[in-house]
Amino acid sequence: MAERTVFSRGVAAPRTGTYRIDSARSTVRFTTRGMFGLLKVVGTLAVREGSVVVADPVEKSTVRAVIDATSLDTSNRTRDKHLRAADFMDVETYPDITFISERLAEISDTWTLFGILTVHRVSRPVELTITAAEPTNGEVRFQAVTRTDRHEFGVSKGKAAVARHQAIDLDLVAVLS
DSSP states (O other), rough: OOOOOOTTTTTOOOEEEEEEEEEOOOOEEEEEETTTTTEEEEEEEEEEEEEEEEOSSSSGGGEEEEEEEEEEEOHHHHHHHHSSSTTOOOTTOOOOEEEEEEEEEETTTTEEEEEEETTTTTEEEEEEEEEEEEETEEEEEEEEEEEEEEGGTOOOOOTTTOSSEEEEEEEEHHHHH
């Protein structure tokens, strides 16, 4: 089936099939506040592996992704060491962050991917707003955004010094298998 535009606001659905997420070209970016809300903190996490199955109809599509918690990088070695430590993210015990989609739906001219995010072995529902899907030559670049509450996942150290919420920006490249 040829690539087709069915998403709203210029977001294009790629042709049906199973796509492998290209870890080398995919990134999870987060933005939060530190230093009692005075400092903007931006960081990245690597996508270890994953897949996107584009179905027909597109609403039946699924996503599975594993994010490497040990790759956490805020460009500050001291802060990164603390965030990876047992009293915060505990990446030695919980090296994986996973996302598994449950459904895809168009809501008010926006495509939303509903799924379960698991951090620290705590699973919570999240909604990813798809902001771009650009199919070209057997691959597709997906961009999506969401907001998470770290306390809901048991990451509650530093309540006064580190913001509770994070803006998450996903940039995933997936290749047709």
